Each structure stands twice: as structure tokens, then as C-alpha cells.
Amino acid sequence: MRLAVLGVGLIGGSIGLATRSRAGAHVVGYDPAERAIAAALELGAIDEAAVSIAEAVRDTEAVFVATPVGALAQTVQAALAAAGPDCVVSDVGSTKRAIVAAVDDRRFIGGHPLAGAESAGVEHARADLFDAAAWYLTPAPDPSRPLLDRLEGVIGTLGACPVVVDAPTHDRLMARLSHLPHVFANLLVNEAARSLERERRGLTQGLLGAGPSLRDATRVAGANSAIWVDIYLSNGDALIEAIDEAIEALGEVRAALSRSDREALSAWNECARAARRQMTGAAPTPDS
């Protein structure tokens, strides 16, 4: 199988590493940053470097567009213009309505792998980055079935589990499953910093003074602004809905606290316990 990866960073590089090592794919890489291309070749994330998008996608069966979000749509369009009639083109953007609406081509199937990583850049790429991760696919209403099958096959090779949903559903889910958690992480770390400051204990006391729950809850706080502000803005309406629900829920907890309503707090907490157990199969690990 011959694949192209357009944009050779953490995600693109990991796609290359995994398809090469696990499926013996021949991977052509393209990236306007020469340093990224050199590193990708050195790491074995790609077999060869192309000097243009058109050269990269020539004769490939699948193309992954993994550029920064600002360049996604135009790179997808350029790939589709140069790709053959039997080539599937996908992307890895974190929100899906805009790109699915912008691209009118049955060869395009939007995608979004849900994989966390410590650091950006191809030098942190790993063949196992997607193992057991959800990889959302958001085909248009009438996708090419054989191309969708092929894309699901490649994603399976990457170790990920394809989850096919329409783009609006994906964006609503991500608002609650990913974007709101990032907003909450920012809020918590800002609140913690403010309160430590207010108590004049200073931020250097922060790590010492905070329990493991805060550390884990804020793992994603202050994620790369260049990426995350785009994500927030591109899903602004869905995220606003999620925030409104959260504000309402906080109001309910507040009301239960202000009337010392043991029963309501207990029911709310048990509801969270049941949901988490069903979602993860694991019991919670609270601070003492």
C-alpha cells in the first residue's frame, strides 16, 4: 500500500511509523518545513519526501492531511485535485463540521484520532500513539463505501478503533468529551493559582500544596494556544452549549450545598460514580 502524509508532525509522523512498521506501507511525506521532513526521514516515519502535494499524492491509495488546522482545508483541496479517482483523502482535524461542509468530494472522509501526547513535533512520533484510541470518521451523507472501508482498514492497522458519526454529532460529542474538559482544566489551574496567591503562599507552594486530584485534573491545562484556540473557536457554538449546561449543573450543586441537602449531593455523586464506572470500568481514586 502506498500512502501520503501531508504535514509530518506528531500525528503525521506517527501515522507513517505505524503504517510502515505494521503494514509494510510505502509512505510519502510532504511538509513545507524542511527540518520536519529531514527528521521524519531520519526517524523512519516516511520512506521518501515529496517536493509538492501533487507529487506526494501521486499513485497513492490513501492520503492523511495532518497539517496545522489553519492549512487543513486548502491542503485537502490540493490533495483531492491531484489524487486519483480511487484514492481516499482524510484529515486529522479536531472539529469536523467546517471541513466536511467545505469539501464536496466523495473521496474525502473527515477524521479525528483521539490521542494525547506530551509534545508536538515529529521527533515525538510513536508507532503506538493510536493503540486502542478512538478514531472518529465523519463521512458526508453519501460516502464512497469502498473508500470508507479502506480508510477503516488503515485505521485498524494503526491500532485505533474507527467510530463513524456525522460531523455535527462529532462536534457536539467533542464539546463535552474533550473541549469542556480542557476548559475545566484551565479554570481549575487558574483558580488554584489565584487562591494560592491570595493566601500569599506563592505558586512555588502549588505542587506541594495540591493533591493528586488537582494534578490529574489539570494535566491538559494551558494546552498549546496555537492549536487550542482554533479548536475552541471552530466549535464555539457547541462548546457554548456545553458551558451553559455546566453552569446550570454547577448552580444545582451550589443550591444543594446552600441548603445542606445531603440527599441531593449523594444522588448527584452516585450518578457520577455509576457513569464513570460504566465509562471506564474503574472505581474513582479520590484524594483523602
Added chain:
Amino acid sequence: MRLAVLGVGLIGGSIGLATRSRAGAHVVGYDPAERAIAAALELGAIDEAAVSIAEAVRDTEAVFVATPVGALAQTVQAALAAAGPDCVVSDVGSTKRAIVAAVDDRRFIGGHPLAGAESAGVEHARADLFDAAAWYLTPAPDPSRPLLDRLEGVIGTLGACPVVVDAPTHDRLMARLSHLPHVFANLLVNEAARSLERERRGLTQGLLGAGPSLRDATRVAGANSAIWVDIYLSNGDALIEAIDEAIEALGEVRAALSRSDREALSAWNECARAARRQMTGAAPTPDS
């Protein structure tokens, strides 16, 4: 050194294990649950079992009260009634204003170790549970200096770092550093469950569909209701303040989103990034 541990669960058992193995302390345990006492003896968490609080604290230099929160105050009072004039009595309750106000005795110094653990019960006790953890101490305005020194010494032996603050400051800090993170975790898991349900994907898809950020952000969701509802209620006023601040901050994020204010979102995110870096020394690890 001779110590008493009143209430031999996860925390009490871990105190016993650590002081015995690291300082050669002689530890007397008391717990109304015979099964807990038998397990503690079996595990080596205590040297001997007492049949009453009075017997347990006799001739000890330090007493740790680690009962469920409902029994803390009366157990502390019983310990003080039986303890010698040179014995320091402390507790491990998660909020501190109520007990510090209720106990008028210079031998009592409130305490709160910030250590997370998977499961309650002495069978999960570990000698290293408190390694590098903050252990808040909340002495009354005029504590016995030698007894405070001794308590700090024992806590150092346990591997923890004593942090001395007044009880109101402790409770305000915990509202932001621990209780609000727990509230947010509950909210997130409930929101996620609701949205998965609404999209008819069902909770069994939850683990698959969610990224690592949600998993980590909800690690403490649905923490033991028997413990956590008491914690929330005992710190209700401070937690309400923290929730109000959070609602205000969510409103600001919402406003920035609704006017697509890239600059404000970026500044907010960079503020969280700086705070987290100062608090933990680590970069965030966002979902892709």
C-alpha cells in the same frame, strides 16, 4: 516512640506501617471494627490492639485520629481525656474549621494529609502512601510549640511535608485545590454520559469515544459518597465561593467564544499554561 492510631483504615494503617518500618515506633491500634484490627495486626500496621480509646492512648507521645469524619470530634475528645499532658493529638479530617473550633486543648493540632489512594480499607495501606505529599497542620492560634515540633517530626518520618496554616485558610485552599476539582470531575462525567446517551451511543461506547483528557479529568468522579458528601457539606460556604468564582470564569470564556475573541482566549489559555508550569514544572499533555 509510642504512638496510637484510632481508626485503622487506609490512612491509619498507612501511618502505622510507615512509623513502624521507618522509625521503629511502637504502634497501638484501636478500631471498633474487629475485622480491621485483625487485618492491621496481620499486615504489621500495628504492634498491638487496644480494647478502648483510653487503653490505646495510655503512655503514648502522639495520637492520630483517623476515623470516619462523623466520629472524629468525639474520638479526639476521648483521646484528649485519656492522654497524658505531654501527648500530641492530631486528626486526618479533610476540613479543619469545625474540629479546630470544637476542641479547646493545646495538645490538639488538626491535620490533613493530601494523599490519594485507589481504595479505602486497611488492606490497601502502604508505608509509602504519604511520600512527598503535603500534610496540612492547622494549630490553634497558641499551640504548644514542643508538641507541634514533635508532630512535624513524625510527619517528616512518614515522608510527608508539613504545611502549617490556620484552619480557615486550609479550608479555603482545599475548596479550590481539592473540592472544586472533585465537583468538576463529577460534572464532566455526568455531562459526558448525558451527551453519549443523547447521541444514542450508549455508555459502553464511553471509554472508546473519550480521549485521555476526559479519563484523567474524571479520575476522582463519584468518590465514595459516605466520605465526600460530608466533606462537601463541612466546607459548604468555601466551596460555594469557589463555585461562584468558577461560574464567573466560565461566563468569561463563554463571552470570549461568543464574540470569537481569539486574543482573550489565547491570553486565558497562556495564563493557565504559566500557572500549571509554575505549579508542576510540567508542560500540558492535551488530546490531539
